[in-house]
Amino acid sequence: MAVTKTPAKSTDTSASALQSSISTLVQNYRATTLTRTKLIDCFLLVLVVSGVLQFAYRILVTSYPFNAFLGSFGGTVGQFVLLAGLRAQTAPDTIGDFKGTSQERAFAEFCAASIVLHLFMYNFLG
Amino acid sequence: MAVAYPIPHVSKQTVTNTSALLKFTILAVISAAAIASRLFAVIRHESIIHEFRATKVLAKDGFYEFWNWFDPTAWYPLGRVVGGTVYPGLMVTSGIIYNVLHWLNFPVDIRNVCVMLAPAFSGLTAIATYLFTCEMADESTGLLAAAFIGIVPGYISRSVAGSYDNEAIAIFLLMYTFYLWIRAVKQGSAFYGMLAAVFYGWMVAAWGGYVFITNMIPLHAFVLVLMGRFNHKIYISYSSWYVIGTLASMQVPFVGFLPVRTSEHMAALGVFGLLQLVAFVETVRKLVPGKQFQLLLRAFVIASFVIAFAVLVVLTSSGWIAPWTGRFYSLWDTGYAKIHIPIIASVSEHQPTAWPSFFFDLEMLIFLFPAGVYLCFRELRDEHVFIIIYAVLSSYFAGVMVRLMLVITPVVCVTAAMAFSKLLTTYLDPTVPEIDDDSASVTGDLAAEVDATINKTKTKKSAAVDTKKTVGAAAIKRGIYSLDTRFLVVLPLIGSLIMFVYHCTWVTSNAYSSPSVVLASRGADGSQHIIDDFREAYYWLRQNTKQDAVVMSWWDYGYQIAGMADRPTLVDNNTWNNTHIATVGKAMASNEAVAYPILRQHDVDYILVIFGGLLGYSGDDINKFLWMVRISQGVWPDEIQESNYFTNRGEYKVDAQASQTMKDSLMYKMSYYRFPELFGGGQAVDRVRNQVIPNTPIQLDTIEEAFTSENWIVRIYQVKKEDDLGRELPAASAFNAGQRLKKSKSAKSTNKKR
Numbered sequence A: 001m002a003v004t005k006t007p008a009k010s011t012d013t014s015a016s017a018l019q020s021s022i023s024t025l026v027q028n029y030r031a032t033t034l035t036r037t038k039l040i041d042c043f044l045l046v047l048v049v050s051g052v053l054q055f056a057y058r059i060l061v062t063s064y065p066f067n068a069f070l071g072s073f074g075g076t077v078g079q080f081v082l083l084a085g086l087r088a089q090t091a092p093d094t095i096g097d098f099k100g101t102s103q104e105r106a107f108a109e110f111c112a113a114s115i116v117l118h119l120f121m122y123n124f125l126g
Numbered sequence B: 001m002a003v004a005y006p007i008p009h010v011s012k013q014t015v016t017n018t019s020a021l022l023k024f025t026i027l028a029v030i031s032a033a034a035i036a037s038r039l040f041a042v043i044r045h046e047s048i049i050h051e052f053r054a055t056k057v058l059a060k061d062g063f064y065e066f067w068n069w070f071d072p073t074a075w076y077p078l079g080r081v082v083g084g085t086v087y088p089g090l091m092v093t094s095g096i097i098y099n100v101l102h103w104l105n106f107p108v109d110i111r112n113v114c115v116m117l118a119p120a121f122s123g124l125t126a127i128a129t130y131l132f133t134c135e136m137a138d139e140s141t142g143l144l145a146a147a148f149i150g151i152v153p154g155y156i157s158r159s160v161a162g163s164y165d166n167e168a169i170a171i172f173l174l175m176y177t178f179y180l181w182i183r184a185v186k187q188g189s190a191f192y193g194m195l196a197a198v199f200y201g202w203m204v205a206a207w208g209g210y211v212f213i214t215n216m217i218p219l220h221a222f223v224l225v226l227m228g229r230f231n232h233k234i235y236i237s238y239s240s241w242y243v244i245g246t247l248a249s250m251q252v253p254f255v256g257f258l259p260v261r262t263s264e265h266m267a268a269l270g271v272f273g274l275l276q277l278v279a280f281v282e283t284v285r286k287l288v289p290g291k292q293f294q295l296l297l298r299a300f301v302i303a304s305f306v307i308a309f310a311v312l313v314v315l316t317s318s319g320w321i322a323p324w325t326g327r328f329y330s331l332w333d334t335g336y337a338k339i340h341i342p343i344i345a346s347v348s349e350h351q352p353t354a355w356p357s358f359f360f361d362l363e364m365l366i367f368l369f370p371a372g373v374y375l376c377f378r379e380l381r382d383e384h385v386f387i388i389i390y391a392v393l394s395s396y397f398a399g400v401m402v403r404l405m406l407v408i409t410p411v412v413c414v415t416a417a418m419a420f421s422k423l424l425t426t427y428l429d430p431t432v433p434e435i436d437d438d439s440a441s442v443t444g445d446l447a448a449e450v451d452a453t454i455n456k457t458k459t460k461k462s463a464a465v466d467t468k469k470t471v472g473a474a475a476i477k478r479g480i481y482s483l484d485t486r487f488l489v490v491l492p493l494i495g496s497l498i499m500f501v502y503h504c505t506w507v508t509s510n511a512y513s514s515p516s517v518v519l520a521s522r523g524a525d526g527s528q529h530i531i532d533d534f535r536e537a538y539y540w541l542r543q544n545t546k547q548d549a550v551v552m553s554w555w556d557y558g559y560q561i562a563g564m565a566d567r568p569t570l571v572d573n574n575t576w577n578n579t580h581i582a583t584v585g586k587a588m589a590s591n592e593a594v595a596y597p598i599l600r601q602h603d604v605d606y607i608l609v610i611f612g613g614l615l616g617y618s619g620d621d622i623n624k625f626l627w628m629v630r631i632s633q634g635v636w637p638d639e640i641q642e643s644n645y646f647t648n649r650g651e652y653k654v655d656a657q658a659s660q661t662m663k664d665s666l667m668y669k670m671s672y673y674r675f676p677e678l679f680g681g682g683q684a685v686d687r688v689r690n691q692v693i694p695n696t697p698i699q700l701d702t703i704e705e706a707f708t709s710e711n712w713i714v715r716i717y718q719v720k721k722e723d724d725l726g727r728e729l730p731a732a733s734a735f736n737a738g739q740r741l742k743k744s745k746s747a748k749s750t751n752k753k754r
Helices: A002-010 A016-032 A035-060 A066-090 A103-125 B012-036 B040-044 B053-061 B063-067 B089-103 B110-136 B139-151 B166-187 B190-206 B210-226 B232-249 B263-287 B291-317 B326-332 B336-340 B355-362 B365-379 B382-400 B402-428 B437-441 B445-466 B483-512 B533-544 B555-565 B578-589 B592-601 B621-635 B660-664 B666-672 B729-739
Strands: B519-522 B528-531 B550-552 B604-610 B684-686 B691-693 B703-708 B714-719
Touching: A016 B263, A016 B291, A035 A066, A066 A103, A066 B190, A066 B232, A066 B263, A103 B190, A103 B232, B012 B110, B012 B139, B053 B063, B053 B089, B053 B110, B063 B089, B089 B110, B089 B166, B089 B190, B110 B139, B110 B166, B110 B382, B110 B402, B139 B402, B139 B483, B166 B190, B166 B210, B166 B232, B166 B382, B166 B402, B190 B210, B190 B232, B210 B232, B210 B263, B210 B382, B232 B263, B263 B291, B326 B336, B355 B365, B355 B402, B355 B483, B365 B382, B365 B402, B382 B402, B402 B483, B533 B555, B533 B604, B533 B703, B533 B714, B555 B604, B578 B592, B578 B621, B578 B666, B592 B604, B592 B666, B592 B714, B592 B729, B604 B666, B621 B666, B660 B666, B666 B714
Parallel strands: B550 B604
Antiparallel strands: B519 B528, B604 B714, B684 B691, B703 B714
16 A cells, blocks of 8 residues: 555656655565565555445445445445554564564454454444 | 661562452452442432333333334324434443343342442442553552542432433443553554444443543544654554444444534544554655655645545535534533523533532542642653543533533542552652762751761661661651651541541532432421422322323423323423423413413323422422523524513512513413412512512413422422313303302312322
8 A cells, every 4th residue: 555655646746856765665665565564555455445436436326325335434444444553563664663562462453353343334234 | 778667577479469459359349339329319218210211111122122112202292212312322231231130030120220220330430440540650549549439429429329320321431441542552452442442332322421532532642643652553542443433333323424424523533534644654754765755745644634624624514514513512602502502501510610519529639630630741651641631621621511520520530549649659658768978068057967967867777777677767757758747748648538538428418319309308406308299299190190191391300200100291301302392481481371272282281390489499490480481482582582581670580570471471370379378468488589479369271270299399280171162261260260259269279288
């Protein structure tokens, strides 16, 4: 997700320094990110696409079962932020914030929170 | 290390074991005390409870019946969809407890569950406060805070046994949600964030005051970000709390889509978006060092913030997002409610708090409160920021509305405990620091003298240390570290604690423990009189009227009539329909000719008014009458005008000077009907307002007196049906009066009691 969003927003600025910093961003990302973090990023990307599609549907087509839209959109956003949290807890650059939390515990917490999220979500889908 | 008093030798293991046991025991005792001090009402009177019919339905017919329950007797003739217009948390909680107890083969009555719910939950509140305070400071502070919240009158006022109210469980949920949130922030844990969200969902189901949490937690996160303390712990805890909590809160039908459609919830959404941005930028920034890029990122954050705000404004102005509701305007502008929504201002709980009630409800804690907040500033960890925000917000709210004293009480207990415990630990700490000789010797003559004493004590002290600290106490006689100073501070502290307990017990027993339907008064000789007019009247209604007889009264008594007399009511304490309440107000405020058609249209059979003039009971309907006028004026400004009810000099009077509109109003007539007769020709004094009621008999044409309770507090009138001969009712009663001049009115009121 970190890679995809940045170029999109900065295309209008044509400073060469910016070009180079974007390329360093991509390079650094490729070089320093762990494979499992990349995996999480892929999942995040899927969730972003899904969320954007749902929102586009809500604006362009209909919002009729509003609770269903809210449930699924909330579920998507929720899964995204929980996953982003897991990424922060496991990625090497941010792991310094979490001294007392082991990787296994982070994953277990992620699972528990996701289950509860989905319970509420399904109940709300109607 | 020098000590001021000898410490017994015990091994470290024993100390930890004993303190663990003590902590557990003390906490258990505190919970027990919290429960016990709320039982005055039940022991003195009996377990009186009203307004739990919904819970009865839930316990008897199950959850789905309750969810779909349509109550035809409330809000007659509209009826009320209870499942959709109520915060179901309280009923569901007691229903669950009831079912669990039955599953365990405890055959308790649902009524007893309801009566004991509030005390039981205040026991839990003490534990939640302990946990919360332990996150802020050490465990002894936690115990103090738990003890404070257990008996503080500000909380007891809403949680005595028998007060089956949303607030009964809400404060526990509030404290526990806050505790989980602090834990989540400290550990950066999605699990605790999720738990906080679940408890938040429960809170939403239980109390409208959940909006306080909805804004409190985002504010905390926002302030932390502004202080430059953003880290991914905050991101995880806030995101998991917000997403799960919002989905959970939308499960409550009464709340529904409000979390995405009203301004009260937008702060939480905004902070959620902000945190996403900040987290994203942080992540990217770690990958790219370029300075220009960093600048661009910052611009990106600001731009998206502005865009989001613009979208919010557009959505609000286009009406998709509802603006702040009147209840919230009335929090910012205390005069707002009186003008625009009199129904909110009419509730005595919504009045601004008077200064004495802070002391009355919190006693010495209110003095320690600022000291505790100051201590929070000294440490200023993330959780202390939370306490500071909570303290500032809640002191404002508590000043605006009496009812919100309840919200400030927990934070006052926590901060006061911090201040108190700081004092105690400082003055009980036995260690005496070594005094630096160099600094002492540089000063002049006086210092030499001091020096000598210090040296003396030092030698004594070292001697004391040598003799295994047995005479350590005797070594230091004077000075800041000596025992006399310690006693000077600690003894008053203990004294104030004892005073606090006395005060709390006294307030609880005298002010907060009489159920609102039973009044207790003391005679000149100290004997107690129980004034039970309300139940007498409700029982009369239950026994002497038809099952479907509609009773009209002011909305304060709706739940009581429904619960204790089991009769349909026009309006009740759930004030969701302003127009209907205004209709009742109009009927009460108009003269008989106007009121009668309203009464007939609503099938009213009986009218119930509360009259305190004989006994001096100030919470009666004449004192509330101006609110009825104001509320109905809000709906019918042409027909009802407040100024008509004042005398020419702008006074609100009920004596001979009262305005004609006032004297003609149904409420006035019903309150003072036959009142002067009680005084047998003497001056009829209204003891609430200290005014003399004119002796001219009041003529009632369209209604007749049906019942008046022993102390005249409750008066019930029956609405006459249309005359059989088709005459106007005033004409009919004039004809009757002409026929039998002597017997006139007393013959009509058959069931009267004096």
